[in-house]
Amino acid sequence: MLYIIIGILIFGVLIATHELGHFLTAKLLGVKVNEFSIGMGPAVFSREKGETLYSLRVLPIGGYCAMEGEEDNSADPRSFGRASGWRKILILCAGAAMNFLTGIIILAVLLFQLSGIAMPVVAGFLDGYGLENCGLQEGDIVLSINGQRMFSLYGQDRMLSALEAAGDNVDFVISRNGERITLKDVYMPRQERVAEDGTVTNLRGISKSFAAYDAGFGERLLFSWYSAVDMVEVVWTSLGTLISGQVGIRELSGPVGIVDTMTEVGEQSATAMDAAMNLAFFAALIAVNLAVMNLLPLPALDGGRIFFLLLNGVLYLLFRRKISPKYEGYVHMAGLAALMGLMLVVTLSDVGKIFGH
Incomplete structure (x- = not known):
């Protein structure tokens, strides 16, 4: 049970960190943020500071950054919808960048624990x-x-x-x-x-x-970067095997399967320190995975939204026209439904593996 709780917290912290990247970049670029929340569900604490409501919610499973005009056509000149294209792209990329940076930091901490x-x-x-x-x-x-x-x-x-x-x-x-x-x-x-x-x-x-x-201090920091890059290469290789059909959905693991693997690794670790380092490595791997996957040009993901921004830019340059936000919204809704369906299938597969079916 302990490792299950730790696994849930790891996912929650990494998702909250992702949203923190969006939040900090939006603030830096002058886009209005209505609410920044850590956790989901009912609020246990909230405080309004300036134009933003800061919330801490009861379920430690993520968070969100609610920007003005992100989901509707706001007349506010500081809304996300009225921001320039490059500002939107930077804000959308910032979540994945924060996940990647988190992975590097975790890997650096692990490498500094090693004698060689x-x-x-x-x-x-x-x-x-x-x-x-x-x-x-x-x-x-x-x-x-x-x-x-x-x-x-x-x-x-x-x-x-x-x-x-x-x-x-x-x-x-x-x-x-x-x-x-x-x-x-x-x-x-x-x-x-x-x-x-x-x-x-x-x-x-x-x-x-x-x-x-x-290795010296600077080299260990550099090796942390190399480690994250190696993780990215593994993610890309895994995606390639999935797309080519070499690996089926049965071999995929969602949050349930990952937490189950983390539990096995934690329980098999010789010492508490070994368990902590193994779990930290998993956290770094998940962080880098989130960074890569979120930037894929798929509907409903940040990468999909960036794709539409770039596509609209090209269409405007060539034809002085853009895709209607309404139709783009339909594509993202369909993409979200497909991703949720895939997540359900993978979760059921994970549960089946755990119980031996």
Whole structure:
């Protein structure tokens, strides 16, 4: 039950953070905000300050930012509907940007808890390749190859792929005894080797392993950014497999499935600290997912609204006409209905998985 409550709170906080992004940007750009609420349902606390009502509501499952003229044609010159196109786009993007920033902050906190970060290290040199005096030394921690970072959130072998793509001369950035060193044009051509079974391999003559790298403050912040980018790549890859049909709806997970997975991970963690770090990682992953998904050009999502703003801009430039807000509203309503239907199907699937049906 504890992890279920934590999971619900995580979703609530991330949705509220999303709305906070809209709120802060609207205020910054001079768009009137009638109410900013944390939580849903009946208000347990509310206070009006200036032109905005601030509310805290009983259900910790999100929040909302109610801007003047967002849903109707307001005559107020500071309404959302009367804001310029670029202001609207910035306000709509701000929610996803805040989620992405939240994910980076969580990842940074996690990375700063680690004594070292796993990075590829030169383990030795193979005989016959003439690399003993190439500039690399055994124990060098490889930070980048030809400008490509070696850090990977999911432990991908970036060193192997970078060397496969490189030419005969390779640029390295390494860490040796705590010193950052750049090695330019290290000559290490591929050499063809034929195994006893006839298998042909092209090797560079370098063997590797992994070691803990004591990254500095700035590097850990940079690695936090890289981690969030790696998460975005995973989301895009997952979307690609879904669209191509490689993955069915049965494999999707909604809030119920995610909370169930978080519960399993939390209960299987060896210590309370491990559980906290695992849940924090899930929170970062959800935050980045929300950022990416919300910007997809689908009706009812912020990305869909941005799409219509851009489309109307193009139509106005070409034909001096725009799509009627009424018809755009119909599209968003249909999109919302479709998303709710998909959410219902995924939720029922999650429940079926939990109870073994």
